[in-house]
Amino acid sequence: MQLLPTGFTLREAYISDLSGVIELAKRSGFPISQGDFTQRVQEIFRQTDHRIFLAVDESAQVRAWLHVHVRYGLEFNPTGELGSFVLDPDCRRTKIGPALVAEAEKWCVHSGCFRLVTRIPTENQDAFDFFSHQGFTQIKEQIVMQRLVRR
Numbered sequence: 001m002q003l004l005p006t007g008f009t010l011r012e013a014y015i016s017d018l019s020g021v022i023e024l025a026k027r028s029g030f031p032i033s034q035g036d037f038t039q040r041v042q043e044i045f046r047q048t049d050h051r052i053f054l055a056v057d058e059s060a061q062v063r064a065w066l067h068v069h070v071r072y073g074l075e076f077n078p079t080g081e082l083g084s085f086v087l088d089p090d091c092r093r094t095k096i097g098p099a100l101v102a103e104a105e106k107w108c109v110h111s112g113c114f115r116l117v118t119r120i121p122t123e124n125q126d127a128f129d130f131f132s133h134q135g136f137t138q139i140k141e142q143i144v145m146q147r148l149v150r151r
Contacts, residue, residue, distance in 0.1 A: 005094050007058035010103055013065065015045060017054060020062030028086050044069075049111065050083075053103050055096045063088040064096050068104040070111050080108030082118040101134050 004010065013021065018041055025032050044050045044067065055064035067083035082104065087097055101116075108116050118136065120127045128138075 003095055004055070004099055005091075005096065008063070008096060009056050010099055011054055011056065013052035013054045015042065017062060020056075020060075021052075021054075021065055024062050024065065024086055024088060028089060030086070051104075051107050053100055053107075055087075055091070055100060063091050064100055066100040066104055068107060068116075070108075070113060071117075077114040078112050080104065080111065080113040080116040082116070085118070097130060098134055101131075 018038060021041065022032065022034055022037055025037070041052070044052060047069070049070040051068055053066045053068070054062050057063050064085075064087040066085045068080055069083055071079045071081045073079075082101075085097075085100070087100075091097075105116050116136075117139075118131055120131065122141065132138075
């Protein structure tokens with residue numbers, strides 16, 4: 001069990017937490033549109049194979065969030081995947097990050113997943129070091145391509 005800093009709690013997110021999640025994203029430097037973000041979060045809440053976990057401080061301020069979901073494929077068993085992980089810069093090097101990863105892993109086991117993966121931009125050495133320290137191992141490098149679809 002991960003011990004959190006005094007005054008912090010881990011829990012699942014609720015729609016009422018949306019403003020705190022958006023505020024953390026902005027403080028952390030993520031360029032987000034509140035309308036688009038709200039729509040995405042609401043869609044995630046409708047999915048049974050997605051969860052958002054929060055770390056909140058004693059004043060109920062959101063200080064970190066982690067989005068995890070089950071990924072299905074023909075060539076692999078159900079896999080937990082970290083969709084996003086944002087930690088307040090003031091809370092780095094505390095036990096909040098490892099505690100959120102442990103919470104995601106417990107949820108993955110409960111959801112029938114055989115592994116937990118994350119995708120890290122190659123230039124993000126801090127994230128690579130963090131996840132390596134949490135027991136993740138690099139399994140491949142890849143190029144991600146996209147094609148916009150017409151609506």
